[in-house]
Amino acid sequence: MTRILTLTLNPAIDRTVTLDRLVPGAVHRARAVRDDAGGKGINVASCLADWGLPVTVAGVLGAGNAGAFEALFSAKGIEDRCVCVAGETRINLKLVDPAGTTDVNLPGLALGPATLRAVRAVLAEATGPDVLAVLAGSLPAGAETGLYAELTAELKGRGTRVLLDASGPPLAAALAAETLPDVVKPNRHELEEWAGRPLPALADVVGAAADLVRRGVPLVAVSLGAEGAVFVRENEALHALAPAIEVASTVGAGDALVAGLVAGLAADLRLADTARVALAFAAGKLTRAGANLPGREQVEAIARTVEVRALTV
Known part of the structure; x- marks a missing residue:
């Protein structure tokens, strides 16, 4: 059985503030506010736990506000292998109004050499040939741009499969390395950055x-x-699109898609079925606040409605 581990080096508490209308320069009264312990890898783990899969989280947390994360891990039965350091994990603001969500991401904790050694020690203990590892999110201050490339080589050297969900220079460095991830999950903008050109049409993507x-x-x-997702491997390309669904919150939707992708890979599903599960995770999360899925039966029902069609490679 495949074991799943997610790594989040720059986690965050997502503070979602709901407004009647966001007006730059104005004073606002919030209609509601909620805090969710998150960060990409932690969001992925949260959704996988909702699906019923055992999952381990690794990364770095600030001891000053680690309680929010510990409560999440305890409530969902997630194994916590995070390294705690002095200070507080960053808080990211998400300002939600009828026009959409405005994100304000704050800087995270600095990653010192001793902390990085401790994280690497955790990974050495927790990974091996039966593990699928998800490296996700931005890198904090103190981390070299090539860190994901280095970790990918180390993990694959132990026989671990690696899924990378990153952006900017860390993604570019990982994709220029000699040892490549088994799976990468960019969004369109991140893929455009790597390709160095706009990708307006599906065929371009x-x-x-x-x-x-x-x-x-x-x-x-x-x-x-809203256009779904494209899945491409050698000699096969698919476009998957979920049905329109009532949206409660978009926070963590991309991470839910990654979780669904991981669930499909861990179950060794056909690519089309993996695409259906991934889109169903993302659509199901849209009906919930935070990185949370509805019940398994509801997600499976959504998966049956996901349209998957073959594309020309």
């Missing part, structure tokens, strides 16, 4: 993803927001 596959990444999944 597939072409750039296919370039990554030719580079040596076995599977590329590109999230496209």
